[in-house]
Amino acid sequence: MRKVLTTCIYCGCGCGLYLTEDKGLVTGAYPSVNHPVSKGSLCVKGWNCHEFVNRMDRLTHPLIKENGAFRKATWKEAIDLITKKFKAISSETGADSVAFLSSAKTSNEENYLMMKLARAVYKTNNVDHCARLCHASTVAGLAATFGSGAMTNSINEFEEADCYLITGSDTTAQHPLIGSRIINSVLERDAKLVVVDPRKIELEKYSTIYLQQKNGTDVAWINGMMRVIIEEGLEDKEYVEERTEGFCDLKKLVEEYTPRYVEKITTIPAEKLIEAARIYATTKKAMIVYSMGITQHTTGVDNVKSLANLAMLTGHVGRASTGVNPLRGQNNVQGACDLGALSNVYSGYQKVTDETAREKFEKAWEVEGLPGNIGLTVTEIISGLDGGKVRGLYIMGENPMISDPDSNHVRKCLENAEFLVVQDLFLTDTARFADVVLPGASFAEKDGTFTNTERRCERIRKTVDPPGEARADWEILCDVAKASGYRGMDYTDPAEIMEEIREVTPIYGGMRYDRLDSYGLQWPCPSLDHPGTPYLHKEKFAKGLGTFMPRPFIEPVESPDDEFNFILSTGRIYWHWHTRTLTGRTSTLEREAPKPFVEIHPEDAEKLGIKDEETVKVTSRRGNVSLAARITGKVAPGSCFIPFHYREAAANVLTINAVDPVAKIPEYKVCAVKVEKI
């Protein structure tokens, strides 16, 4: 039995693990003892991350749809058809008539090539990926306040922090290896834990104080905390004076957010808000940890900016075991952003609107006329299919039919797509709408790198061959570029792609494969002699002075009314990942959580006469689903929660596609629904 060191495919923790191989099959996974994140542990998803690789329903040949049915095709046929259609559409109605969705599941090298294919070959910035749906608010909010939109500190620094403010992150479910560090700190070192979440997450059991806010009222409680801190003189005056700008504006704006006023908006008792503010402000090493409960709102950027304000006010940024730590969801969502699979930036967050950056990439890629307009985002691309603004779409490793908001609208758009290409491991719900389906290789079948939530770029390594004729995504993208007439995407292996990435991406300047060999490096890593950066903003912020950006509270777009009288929030559970295309094909995980459910409070269940596990109907203005009721005190009365993993009762049939005006992230966390006994 052979063992190969690689990186977990699921969450942004990026645990190091060994895949075992026997007779050409992946037979198991076990943790690396010396890896800085996993340290000999994995969560249940990591222990079972090999199982889907061997599934018999993997895609093994290209498919072309003819007369409504798929037929097997050769690679040449499939790629010729794609390039013929994309070139025709592009020349008929302009470069922005085609679009590309990249993937947080594929490698850094593949994300770089996807954006290169879109920009250098097809001359469009219509390239985006699912970070738009999870942490686009973080990228925008932290870049504006700190100058860099990434997690400020390292996972190991969690072991030394004295206080955690956790909000909008079900950490033990989504980032279990980080959750376990927090629990250990509370139990073994008496660290303080402040949990602010509309739903009682597992960490609430260990919390020093728990604040249950009404969904969508985050700016109000954060402003309220800052008002308490300023009123009681608990701000770090020296830090504010020396390292920040805009304090007077902040002080003026938060004045109105008295604890009593905040209580009216959020339902958080005033005394609890005051106590939580004191704990966070007076602890020396205090970390803010958040995730999509903060970002997935029409005010997602405001929420992030407000958390950044709170951290700067108390001087909790720029030191070890402090900071503002957005936990990135998917294994390589950080890397996909870093490598420019976003509609507004090249790799390393170099803006497409910046002429100097465009000239630099034109020279590196040996092309002319790179577009300077910001491209369409995920939701705009999908909506663009209906009505012909986007006529050709190439999706690599994403499943918008289940993951995007307002599924009925998404279905209509996909049905109306003039030409759709899907490259994936399985025939997903999205792939069924495609004109051409291309079989990709899984993480166990190719070389490359992922970048985890703490900015650690680390290796994945080929353990087995892909099944049938399936190929690594980077090889497929290179062939599409070549067939399109472009000669600048001809590489022998991913290491060569990384050499090009290093040259054009300053934060990845020192990321050569031999240097990444053991457990990777954390960016910024600008040169080959740089050791990487465990925490950001040490002596000054990436933008110089940190900028306070005070934001007023704004209500969510859709509030409950007489007919739709519940607030629905969606999220993930411990056992599954994203749209369940991988975890749903893993027997251990599927056995533990085989079916969809809606959590409702016992008081509401009693009023509606609903029993535990009884099937109920949940309806919003956009559609309805039927699923089992789970009666629990985790949610507040008048609220309910549905995990979005299940195609059988897709939560996104109900969600609203209203977006944050800056980040264009949808408001997955708040919409109005009714719950009915069937």
Ligand code: SF4
């Ligand atoms: Fe994989 Fe995340 Fe679990 Fe680690 S914590 S094993 S990266 S899913």
